[in-house]
Amino acid sequence: xxxxxxxxxxxxxxxxxxxxxxxxxxxxxxxxxxxxxxxxxxxxxxxxxxxxxxxxxxxxxxxxxxxxxxxxxxxxxxxxxxxxxxxxxxxxxxxxxxxxxxxxxxx
Amino acid sequence: xxxxxxxxxxxxxxxxxxxxxxxxxxxxxxxxxxxxxxxxxxxxxxxxxxxxxxxxxxxxxxxxxxxxxxxxxxxxxxxxxxxxxxxxxxxxxxxxxxxxxxxxxxxxxxxxxxxxxxxx
Numbered sequence: 001x002x003x004x005x006x007x008x009x010x011x012x013x014x015x016x017x018x019x020x021x022x023x024x025x026x027x028x029x030x031x032x033x034x035x036x037x038x039x040x041x042x043x044x045x046x047x048x049x050x051x052x053x054x055x056x057x058x059x060x061x062x063x064x065x066x067x068x069x070x071x072x073x074x075x076x077x078x079x080x081x082x083x084x085x086x087x088x089x090x091x092x093x094x095x096x097x098x099x100x101x102x103x104x105x106x107x
Numbered sequence: 108x109x110x111x112x113x114x115x116x117x118x119x120x121x122x123x124x125x126x127x128x129x130x131x132x133x134x135x136x137x138x139x140x141x142x143x144x145x146x147x148x149x150x151x152x153x154x155x156x157x158x159x160x161x162x163x164x165x166x167x168x169x170x171x172x173x174x175x176x177x178x179x180x181x182x183x184x185x186x187x188x189x190x191x192x193x194x195x196x197x198x199x200x201x202x203x204x205x206x207x208x209x210x211x212x213x214x215x216x217x218x219x220x221x222x223x224x225x226x227x
Contacts, residue, residue, distance in 0.1 A: 001170075034213035036154075042219070043111075044154075044203065049213030087154055091211045095169035096144075098154040 006099035023088035024070035032092040109133035111218035129204030
């Protein structure tokens with residue numbers, strides 16, 4: 001199985017901040033990397049697919065990309081609804097696997 | 108608007124079979140090229156993908172469940188089913204159904220999830 005590792009496990013931020021979440025795969029996943037937002041009592045929400053494609057209806061303050069350390073999810077101008085847990089997922093090679101999550105908390 | 112809703116017994120005894128259904132509205136489970144997945148999340152742990160069924164009925168599964176899981180479609184009710192046999196406490200989790208439109212795509216619609224507890 002491909003192992004997905006996210007960092008940090010949690011971070012504290014304020015409304016208006018820019019935060020960058022990172023996800024690293026144990027082997028190549030090509031471009032098949034998605035990001036999800038999970039909030040209590042809500043259905044999980046797809047934010048980004050294929051590394052950098054913004055899912056329809058998702059605010060443009062969310063963006064996906066790559067860096068030297070792996071895949072990134074950037075949230076610019078953090079809003080109150082953005083305090084949540086974020087997961088990456090690879091869909092390159094089954095079984096599809098998820099990272100352990102990054103919790104974005106209020107500072 | 109596509110909506111998914113999971114349902115099933117909240118409590119299952121050890122070694123019994125867990126059966127969940129996912130009611131789909133706003134999309135057909137058999138017409139259209141969709142992949143329907145089940146994912147679960149034990150408390151405090153990461154999401155775990157269980158398996159998926161394509162519109163045609165073809166399936167793939169995670170080896171971690173060691174062939175205990177079956178994902179299927181009910182075309183008459185427009186539902187997706189999950190069964191997991193010989194459950195143990197390790198199968199206690201929130202179970203989600205979700206949809207993707209390509210084989211390697213993201214899961215664009217999810218249900219709210221349903222908690223299943225395995226306990227005697």
